[in-house]
Amino acid sequence: MEHFDVNALISSHIQLSQDIFLLQIHAPYIAFAAKPGQFCMIKVSGDANDPLLRRPLSIHRVHDGGFVSFLYKVIGKGTKCLSEYKAGEKLNVLGPLGNHFAIRPAEKVIIIGGGIGVAPLVFLAERIAFKHGTTVLLGFRNREDVCCVEDFEKLAARTLIATEDGSLGHKGLITDLLREEIMHNPDLPKYFYTCGPFGMQKAINNLIIEELGEKKAHLEVSLEARMACGIGVCMSCVTQARDGDYLHVCKDGPVFNAKKILWK
Amino acid sequence: MPDLSIKISSLYLKNPVILASGTCGYGIELKDLIDLNSLGGLCLKGISLKPRPGNPPPRIHETASGLLNSIGLENVGIDRFISEKLPLLKDYDTCIIANILGDSAQQYIELAQRLDAHHDQIKAIELNLSCPNVKCGGIAFGTDPKLISQIITGVKKVTNLPVIAKLSPNVQDIVPIATACEESGADAISLINTLLGTAIDIFRKKPVFNNIFAGLSGPAIKPVALRFVWQASHAVKIPIIGIGGISKWEDAIEFFMAGATAIQIGTANFFNPSASVQIIQGIKGFMRKMGYKKIEDMRI
Ligand SMILES: Cc1cc2nc3c(=O)[nH]c(=O)nc-3n(C[C@H](O)[C@H](O)[C@H](O)COP(=O)(O)OP(=O)(O)OC[C@H]3O[C@@H](n4cnc5c(N)ncnc54)[C@H](O)[C@@H]3O)c2cc1C
Ligand SMILES: Cc1cc2nc3c(=O)[nH]c(=O)nc-3n(C[C@H](O)[C@H](O)[C@H](O)COP(=O)(O)O)c2cc1C
Ligand code: FES
Numbered sequence: 001m002e003h004f005d006v007n008a009l010i011s012s013h014i015q016l017s018q019d020i021f022l023l024q025i026h027a028p029y030i031a032f033a034a035k036p037g038q039f040c041m042i043k044v045s046g047d048a049n050d051p052l053l054r055r056p057l058s059i060h061r062v063h064d065g066g067f068v069s070f071l072y073k074v075i076g077k078g079t080k081c082l083s084e085y086k087a088g089e090k091l092n093v094l095g096p097l098g099n100h101f102a103i104r105p106a107e108k109v110i111i112i113g114g115g116i117g118v119a120p121l122v123f124l125a126e127r128i129a130f131k132h133g134t135t136v137l138l139g140f141r142n143r144e145d146v147c148c149v150e151d152f153e154k155l156a157a158r159t160l161i162a163t164e165d166g167s168l169g170h171k172g173l174i175t176d177l178l179r180e181e182i183m184h185n186p187d188l189p190k191y192f193y194t195c196g197p198f199g200m201q202k203a204i205n206n207l208i209i210e211e212l213g214e215k216k217a218h219l220e221v222s223l224e225a226r227m228a229c230g231i232g233v234c235m236s237c238v239t240q241a242r243d244g245d246y247l248h249v250c251k252d253g254p255v256f257n258a259k260k261i262l263w264k
Numbered sequence: 265m266p267d268l269s270i271k272i273s274s275l276y277l278k279n280p281v282i283l284a285s286g287t288c289g290y291g292i293e294l295k296d297l298i299d300l301n302s303l304g305g306l307c308l309k310g311i312s313l314k315p316r317p318g319n320p321p322p323r324i325h326e327t328a329s330g331l332l333n334s335i336g337l338e339n340v341g342i343d344r345f346i347s348e349k350l351p352l353l354k355d356y357d358t359c360i361i362a363n364i365l366g367d368s369a370q371q372y373i374e375l376a377q378r379l380d381a382h383h384d385q386i387k388a389i390e391l392n393l394s395c396p397n398v399k400c401g402g403i404a405f406g407t408d409p410k411l412i413s414q415i416i417t418g419v420k421k422v423t424n425l426p427v428i429a430k431l432s433p434n435v436q437d438i439v440p441i442a443t444a445c446e447e448s449g450a451d452a453i454s455l456i457n458t459l460l461g462t463a464i465d466i467f468r469k470k471p472v473f474n475n476i477f478a479g480l481s482g483p484a485i486k487p488v489a490l491r492f493v494w495q496a497s498h499a500v501k502i503p504i505i506g507i508g509g510i511s512k513w514e515d516a517i518e519f520f521m522a523g524a525t526a527i528q529i530g531t532a533n534f535f536n537p538s539a540s541v542q543i544i545q546g547i548k549g550f551m552r553k554m555g556y557k558k559i560e561d562m563r564i
Pocket of ligand 1: 116119224
């Protein structure tokens with residue numbers, strides 16, 4: 001898969017809530033090559049060595065004219081550093097990296113996102129070209145964390161929300177919404193996509209297998225791992241496979257068939 | 265026009281910039297990002313007789329201007345290296361160096377023998393002498409001059425390829441070790457491998473790594489690496505390949521001045537895949553500006 005190391009101009013950088021930012025860069029090569037589920041490695045410290053490593057961020061959307069956007073949450077030093085960049089400045093970005101979600105017919109899919117894990121799912125939804133009736137389930141801790149709802153609604157998706165504290169939508173977990181969907185929908189979609197915390201994706205995998213059985217459970221998950229290079233040369237980004245082998249998230253993933261993963 | 269080419273015994277490199285083992289995979293992964301033909305050499309991921317799965321995660325931890333790693337020498341093993349990885353580099357014009365590791369002298373010898381059969385592609389063998397010697401109760405090979413001599417002498421018997429001894433910095437005194445390498449016939453010495461370090465997760469009150477200790481690399485270790493290069497190059501006559509924290513051309517020049525004949529770029533490849541190419545340009549520009557004709561002219 002072809003990738004590019006570019007010094008991209010920041011076209012906009014907006015703070016959406018206390019710690020969530022929407023960054024847009026002009027990077028035509030990346031925009032053209034990108035597929036949903038792929039990510040970029042971003043150098044957040046310019047020419048300086050602190051922080052040393054690039055930070056992986058999923059491609060949130062691509063836009064006409066060669067623009068690429070990222071949706072991220074500030075959680076530590078690197079993302080804080082990134083949040084201080086301003087429109088008009090340049091940012092070194094390497095991408096698109098990794099594999100991607102398989103595109104399936106709109107009427108057969110359910111998209112499930114948890115927290116900032118919704119970031120790559122908007123791009124996925126756009127490429128799936130939503131029809132009415134396609135379902136998106138989103139789970140957040142609270143109202144403050146909720147994002148991307150309008151993006152999905154604009155695509156005419158049926159968007160259901162759960163928050164742990166009940167401040168918006170269903171009070172509870174995203175698995176509650178999913179169980180409901182599966183039970184009340186005899187005409188079941190066949191393919192599920194998730195991105196979010198490992199524990200959430202594990203619970204979703206368990207639920208789908210429980211309700212549908214191993215055979216009918218088609219789930220694609222997007223995983224995270226500590227990465228140094230993002231291009232398959234350092235061997236740092238492993239997650240364990242069910243067969244005992246290590247999978248490299250930056251190359252074999254970040255998207256995996258849930259059946260391949262050891263959900264420990 | 266400065267001449268960047270160098271020689272390490274029978275090995276000719278068009279320039280002194282080599283990518284370090286473990287930081288450029290099997291080489292081919294970088295083909296979209298840099299012109300592999302512009303490099304002096306590529307030192308591929310360390311290879312063992314049997315495939316090694318590597319350590320459970322976490323395998324890396326970022327530190328101030330540095331990186332701790334505990335990859336566990338994950339590699340595909342010599343068989344797949346030869347059948348799958350090597351052919352991918354067939355059409356590139358750069359010097360391919362195989363890096364090997366073993367649990368015993370015998371394993372190094374066997375690996376060297378297997379690689380020698382591919383001397384049409386492989387131009388040198390680098391011995392990673394920092395791996396734990398299982399047979400000797402966990403001492404790194406790199407700390408014992410006798411064991412090192414045994415490995416180098418054995419390897420030299422089975423191959424005519426230039427042999428580079430890659431040394432660990434986790435030793436009291438590098439001089440007797442470098443001397444042992446020279447006396448047993450090593451064609452060059454490369455150093456340093458990573459410095460042993462650790463990190464603690466203060467919220468879990470536990471070491472970050474399952475193995476507790478990990479190897480430190482990156483800009484943070486450059487002064488230490490430079491000191492080792494200085495000491496080794498003043499102790500032996502064989503060429504020294506300097507490694508450790510090099511991320512800009514100015515760093516490379518410091519290593520040449522300290523006595524290195526060539527350099528390897530490691531961790532910098534991760535945060536700047538073009539580092540090596542930029543460094544080659546930078547060296548050329550500096551030599552032109554300062555009137556140096558050959559790399560060795562820069563030595564103090
Ligand atoms: C393929 C992929 C796609 C991602 N996409 C997004 C996204 O679209 N939006 C978003 O907000 N976040 C995303 N993440 C997570 C994001 O990379 C981390 O939040 C970020 O690296 C944290 O850096 P920091 O310096 O702020 O945090 P620190 O905790 O200070 O980072 C310390 C080190 O740990 C690494 N690290 C910490 N948390 C994670 C994590 N969850 N995953 C991987 N490495 C981590 C950092 O990269 C850094 O090397 C993605 C991660 C991966 C692997
Ligand atoms: C992730 C990683 C993997 C490495 N793997 C190997 C290896 O397989 N064999 C080896 O001899 N050295 C290995 N090294 C050491 C490097 O080749 C180099 O000696 C060291 O990192 C210091 O250089 P640097 O500061 O430029 O990275 C590895 C280093 C890193 C960071
Ligand atoms: S991050 Fe380097 S191999 Fe995946």
